[in-house]
Amino acid sequence: MNEAQGLGESLTEQVAAQLREQVTGGLLTPGQRLSEVRLAADLAISRNTLREVFRLLTREGLLRHEPNRGVFVAVPSMASILDIYRVRRMIELPALAQAWPRHPAVAQMQAAVRLAEDAGQDWRVIGSANMEFHAAIVALTDSPRLMGFFAQVAAELRLAFGLLDSPELLHAPYVGRNAEILSLLQAGRPAEAAAALETYLGESERTVLAAFARLG
Amino acid sequence: MNEAQGLGESLTEQVAAQLREQVTGGLLTPGQRLSEVRLAADLAISRNTLREVFRLLTREGLLRHEPNRGVFVAVPSMASILDIYRVRRMIELPALAQAWPRHPAVAQMQAAVRLAEDAGQDWRVIGSANMEFHAAIVALTDSPRLMGFFAQVAAELRLAFGLLDSPELLHAPYVGRNAEILSLLQAGRPAEAAAALETYLGESERTVLAAFARLG
DNA sequence: ATGCATTAAATTGTTGAACAATACCGCAAG
DNA sequence: CTTGCGGTATTGTTCAACAATTTAATGCAT
Numbered sequence: 001m002n003e004a005q006g007l008g009e010s011l012t013e014q015v016a017a018q019l020r021e022q023v024t025g026g027l028l029t030p031g032q033r034l035s036e037v038r039l040a041a042d043l044a045i046s047r048n049t050l051r052e053v054f055r056l057l058t059r060e061g062l063l064r065h066e067p068n069r070g071v072f073v074a075v076p077s078m079a080s081i082l083d084i085y086r087v088r089r090m091i092e093l094p095a096l097a098q099a100w101p102r103h104p105a106v107a108q109m110q111a112a113v114r115l116a117e118d119a120g121q122d123w124r125v126i127g128s129a130n131m132e133f134h135a136a137i138v139a140l141t142d143s144p145r146l147m148g149f150f151a152q153v154a155a156e157l158r159l160a161f162g163l164l165d166s167p168e169l170l171h172a173p174y175v176g177r178n179a180e181i182l183s184l185l186q187a188g189r190p191a192e193a194a195a196a197l198e199t200y201l202g203e204s205e206r207t208v209l210a211a212f213a214r215l216g
Numbered sequence: 217m218n219e220a221q222g223l224g225e226s227l228t229e230q231v232a233a234q235l236r237e238q239v240t241g242g243l244l245t246p247g248q249r250l251s252e253v254r255l256a257a258d259l260a261i262s263r264n265t266l267r268e269v270f271r272l273l274t275r276e277g278l279l280r281h282e283p284n285r286g287v288f289v290a291v292p293s294m295a296s297i298l299d300i301y302r303v304r305r306m307i308e309l310p311a312l313a314q315a316w317p318r319h320p321a322v323a324q325m326q327a328a329v330r331l332a333e334d335a336g337q338d339w340r341v342i343g344s345a346n347m348e349f350h351a352a353i354v355a356l357t358d359s360p361r362l363m364g365f366f367a368q369v370a371a372e373l374r375l376a377f378g379l380l381d382s383p384e385l386l387h388a389p390y391v392g393r394n395a396e397i398l399s400l401l402q403a404g405r406p407a408e409a410a411a412a413l414e415t416y417l418g419e420s421e422r423t424v425l426a427a428f429a430r431l432g
Numbered sequence: 433a434t435g436c437a438t439t440a441a442a443t444t445g446t447t448g449a450a451c452a453a454t455a456c457c458g459c460a461a462g
Numbered sequence: 463c464t465t466g467c468g469g470t471a472t473t474g475t476t477c478a479a480c481a482a483t484t485t486a487a488t489g490c491a492t
Contacts, residue, residue: 010283010445012271036473046447048264051474055228055271061361067226068454068473083359090362094306143299145277146306149365226474252444262476267445284444284483 012052015043019053023062023073024155026162030075034063061156076160078212084157085205089198091150092137097194099140101185108136109182116175123168130171131158133178137197164211174200228268231259235269239278239289240371242378246291250279277372292376294428300373301421305414307366308353313410315356317401324352325398332391339384346387347374349394353413380427390416 022028040050054071057063064074099106112133119125131154138150161167177200184193238244256266270287273279280290315322328349335341347370354366377383393416400409 012445047473048267048448049446051264052268052271055268056275059272059275069456070473083361086357086359087361090306090310141302143302145299145303145365145369149361153361228474263444264477265475285485286444 011045012049012056015045015049016053016056018043019057020060020062020155023057024158024162028073030073030159030163032073034071034073036070060152062159074156074159076156076163076212078209080156081160081205081208081212084153084160085201085208087153088134088150089201091146092134092201093194093198095137095141095146096181096185096197097190099137099185099190099193101188101190103140103142105136105139106182106185108139109133109178109185112136113175113179113182116178121168123171126175127158127161127167127171130174130178160208160212163215164208165214166211170204170207170211174204227261228265228272231261231265232269232272234259235273236276236278236371239273240374240378244289246289246375246379248289250287250289252286276368278375290372290375292372292379292428294425296372297376297421297424297428300369300376301417301424303369304350304366305417307362308350308417309410309414311353311357311362312397312401312413313406315353315401315406315409317404317406319356319358321352321355322398322401324355325349325394325401328352329391329395329398332394337384339387342391343374343377343383343387346390346394376424376428379431380424381430382427386420386423386427390420 028034034054036047036050040047043050054063054065058065058071062074063071065071112129115132116126116129119129135147135150135154138147141147161170164170177196181193181196181200184190184196244250250270252263252266256263259266270279270281274281274287278290279287281287328345331348332342332345335345351363351366351370354363357363377386380386393412397409397412397416400406400412
């Protein structure tokens with residue numbers, strides 16, 4: 001079990017990234033139970049290593065661990081979505097309002113906008129680019145802790161998105177807004193950019209909650 | 217290895233709590249290397265279980281993991297302290313400013329204040345009570361994500377405190393301020409309470425940074 | 433002595449098997 | 463229909479082994 005080792009990264013972290021992708025990408029259904037023996041066999045790793053991965057992703061909030069019962073894909077609730085958007089406001093708004101318009105992360109924001117604009121109808125790429133845009137906003141703070149925390153929360157949100165029916169409606173309307181926020185920031189008007197982001201988040205939250213309520 | 221099982225909690229989490237306490241309590245020196253075989257023997261657990269614990273605490277920021285070299289107790293830097301206080305401001309100030317004066321967490325705040333007042337000269341208890349006070353402030357938000365994030369950051373800060381020489385100076389001056397903040401909140405003046413907390417955090421940060429600079 | 437390549441020892445990374453402890457499931461009895 | 467009981471599957475934890483890598487030691491040439 002040592003063929004395609006990804007240079008420096010331990011197997012545990014590789015598999016963690018892989019599983020993270022599968023969970024947030026919707027390949028694994030929320031609530032689904034993950035059998036240790038079966039999943040270990042599927043991933044071609046040992047059960048012990050898989051348990052290390054489980055501990056990682058459980059702390060990230062993507063998996064839920066019930067003692068002596070197993071681990072399950074976390075199932076997003078209305079409360080968790082409300083909480084996530086609250087955290088996003090608390091982090092993203094000050095980050096943007098206090099931003100230095102020539103911060104390196106602005107380039108990341110621009111790259112994410114371009115990526116979304118050139119993505120055509122591929123909502124998967126659009127969604128990913130959208131999240132990169134907001135991660136770049138948080139990167140404006142130069143705070144490793146905020147960036148890590150946001151990445152975690154963003155992963156949880158992606159998990160919730162995967163539960164909804166029409167994902168294109170959740171991302172597509174916002175690529176234009178991202179571009180607007182970016183140009184406001186580049187024009188040296190961070191306060192207005194933050195204001196635009198606030199309405200953005202409000203609408204996004206409403207959309208997500210509505211789509212969520214439509215499921216029961 | 218199944219004598220004093222702590223009712224429901226898995227052994228991994230028990231040991232994680234134990235190690236967390238040892239790290240934040242200063243029993244383990246920052247930078248110190250933690251040998252898997254030796255520590256596993258000391259804790260009377262298997263190496264595999266210990267590795268699960270390592271993964272937990274590494275993600276919490278208390279340990280650092282260098283591939284193929286081992287795990288070390290994280291060593292706080294000036295940058296990390298600055299970052300931590302920035303996060304604290306961002307979380308605690310809005311939490312207090314928007315607080316409902318009759319929120320259940322107010323009781324926790326009060327309990328922490330009393331505990332500190334009755335602690336005499338035991339700076340260990342005072343420091344612990346102080347942290348509980350601020351955790352209670354975050355609990356005012358009813359946000360599980362913010363609470364978890366704060367707990368993590370607070371643990372990192374305790375780790376940094378352990379590095380400093382006169383810990384009583386870091387906590388003792390602030391028990392009075394905590395009481396003041398609490399009474400302002402109970403009096404229905406959360407804005408003023410938040411303002412008091414802001415000066416509190418500013419002074420505390422300056423004190424910590426000064427003590428830290430005194431080490432090199 | 434100093435610098436450097438090579439070998440040996442120690443440690444981490446990962447696996448597989450084993451067993452205990454717990455939860456799950458079907459079935460019989462009341 | 464519920465309760466109690468056993469059998470089975472799964473998780474929790476340990477142990478022993480080996481591969482891979484780092485660290486230390488050794489010896490040699492300068």
